[in-house]
Amino acid sequence: MSGKRTALVTGGNRGIGLAIAKGLIAQGLDAVIGARNADEGAKAAQAIGARFVQLDVSDPSGMDAALAEAGPLDVLINNAGVLSTDPVLDNPQAFDDAIAVMLKGPYELIRRVAPGMAERGYGRIVNVSSEWGSFASGLAGPGPYGLAKAALNGLTVAAARDLPSSIKLNSMCPGWVRTRMGGEAGSKSPEEGADTAIWLATLDDDGPTGGFFQDRKPLAW
Structure with missing residues (x-):
């Protein structure tokens, strides 16, 4: 694998995550x-x-071992997600799970991989x-899903500044x-859904940062 950039895709064993991983391999990663x-x-x-590491993004205690096994990362795709349709105030466990997987997990991974990226x-x-x-x-978004994704968007803006x-x-x-998660009625294939993530994962040095995109175009916050 010498000379190749290395990308970690969380929740990469199926769906959009798997399509992202396949697309990155096709790009030479x-x-x-x-x-x-x-x-x-x-x-x-x-x-x-691809390679595989066991990683539960809701459990920060196991992240260091997984990242050590993965090796130095050039690209991180925070893709893992959970979906609950329960009303947001009705299911505290679903709220905790959504925040753990879709906000705290990405936060902890970014904290761990960014210093090495900066050094390289x-x-x-x-x-x-x-x-x-x-x-x-x-x-x-239903239940806590939309709240967690809104917080993830906020993390994107705040962390990109730093x-x-x-x-x-x-x-x-x-x-x-x-x-x-999306169901069979979805309008896009996993490969179509993965395209913008692959584009952002392989941006040139003059590419955007701190943005929100769909179909490679800016999306309103």
């Missing part, structure tokens, strides 16, 4: 799939020629978010994708 389920993750990684003078971080977490679209210009950090919305 060394893709590492991070997944909570070791059997599913290893099987998915083997199928596309290159980094691309993509937060897979949703228009459902956009105030401009009425925060339409990072050196060599690290590009952006959020993106894949759209309604045909996945286990």
Whole structure:
């Protein structure tokens, strides 16, 4: 793998995450799939020629070991997600899970990988978010999902300000994708949903940072 940039995709064992990993491999990157389920993750990684590390993004205590196994990262894709349709005030556990997976997990991973990226003078971080977490679209996500994605968008803006210009950090919305979470009625394939994330993961040095994108175009916050 010498000479290749290395990308970690969380929740990369299926759906949009797997499509992102495949697309990054096609771009010449060394893709590492991070997944909570070791059997599913290893099987998915083997199928596309990626590596696998066991990673539960809701458990920061295991992150250092997973990152050490992955090796120095040039690209981080925070893709792992959970969806609850319970009313936001009815299910405190669903709220805690959403924040742990879609806000605290990305925060902890960014904190851990950004110093190495800065030292090496290159980094691309993509937060897979949703228009459902956009105030401009009425925060339409069900239950705690939209709240967690809105907070992830906020983290994108705040953290991008603090990072050196060599690290590009952006959020993106894949759209309604045909996945286990999105359902079979979605208007996009996983590959179509992954396209903007792959673009952001491979931005040139003059590319944007601190933005929110869909179909490679800016999206209202």
